[in-house]
Amino acid sequence: MPVTVKFRVGIDDTHHTHLDAGRIAAAEGAAAVTLHGRTAAQRYSGSADWSQIARLVDHMAGTGVPVLGNGDIFRATDAADMMEQTGCDGVVVGRGCLGRPWLFAELSAQLQGRPVPAEPTLGEVTSVIMRHAELLAEHDGEKHASRDIRKHVAWYLRGFPAGGEMRRQLSTINSLDDLRRVLDPVRGSTAKAVDADGARGRQGSPGRVSLPHNWLDDPYEDFVRVTEDVEDAANNGG
Numbered sequence: 001m002p003v004t005v006k007f008r009v010g011i012d013d014t015h016h017t018h019l020d021a022g023r024i025a026a027a028e029g030a031a032a033v034t035l036h037g038r039t040a041a042q043r044y045s046g047s048a049d050w051s052q053i054a055r056l057v058d059h060m061a062g063t064g065v066p067v068l069g070n071g072d073i074f075r076a077t078d079a080a081d082m083m084e085q086t087g088c089d090g091v092v093v094g095r096g097c098l099g100r101p102w103l104f105a106e107l108s109a110q111l112q113g114r115p116v117p118a119e120p121t122l123g124e125v126t127s128v129i130m131r132h133a134e135l136l137a138e139h140d141g142e143k144h145a146s147r148d149i150r151k152h153v154a155w156y157l158r159g160f161p162a163g164g165e166m167r168r169q170l171s172t173i174n175s176l177d178d179l180r181r182v183l184d185p186v187r188g189s190t191a192k193a194v195d196a197d198g199a200r201g202r203q204g205s206p207g208r209v210s211l212p213h214n215w216l217d218d219p220y221e222d223f224v225r226v227t228e229d230v231e232d233a234a235n236n237g238g
């Protein structure tokens with residue numbers, strides 16, 4: 001089973017750990033590594049620093065372990081730009097596919113030099129929503145699926161002229177029938193979304209990172225202590 005490893009740039013701007021993390025992952029046999037170009041302290045604020053992905057690519061050269069870039073890919077051209085600017089081997093998408101599963105077809109076309117498919121119409125999106133809800137229901141049961149799909153519907157409809165009343169009703173559906181009924185009036189709509197391929201999902205502000213006690217103290221101090229413990233244990237036959 002190939003195991004991949006994903007990490008951020010580090011704890012904060014003064015504690016970057018990604019280069020060490022990449023090397024350690026390679027030494028431990030990781031099949032690929034992914035870097036999200038933000039520190040933990042940044043959470044989702046600001047923008048991902050793709051230059052750190054480029055640094056990791058350089059640092060991993062010669063290991064044979066592919067480096068995948070991650071952070072702020074919301075449209076097909078973003079993936080191509082990231083690969084060109086950083087030299088990474090591939091990309092990983094997080095928030096960009098929330099309510100936009102067709103993004104992967106767009107990325108694939110863009111990266112293979114094929115024409116990028118047209119964005120779906122509102123009517124087409126209603127079919128995708130129903131299919132998504134049916135699959136969720138198969139997986140989790142209809143009751144749970146009907147609640148879970150509500151947040152996806154909000155993402156799916158972003159930028160579409162769905163109207164406040166329809167959105168309100170969609171946020172309270174309790175069954176697949178409810179969903180079908182509320183979406184029915186726009187099933188044939190050919191409307192296109194406005195600005196649906198911009199940033200989506202969590203953004204927010206930076207925050208303090210909770211770390212284990214003494215985490216940032218001199219790491220070699222602990223190393224010595226651990227070594228002594230191990231020697232003691234060995235001497236005692238433990």
Ligand SMILES: Cc1cc2nc3c(=O)[nH]c(=O)nc-3n(C[C@H](O)[C@H](O)[C@H](O)COP(=O)(O)O)c2cc1C
Pocket residue numbers: 006036070071072073092093094095096098201
């Ligand atoms: C719904 C959702 C679930 C996620 N789950 C995980 C996870 O389990 N493990 C992880 O390392 N990152 C997870 N992430 C973070 C993403 O993998 C990614 O690093 C981050 O969202 C930045 O990429 P983006 O700008 O494409 O969103 C998740 C993100 C989203 C939106």
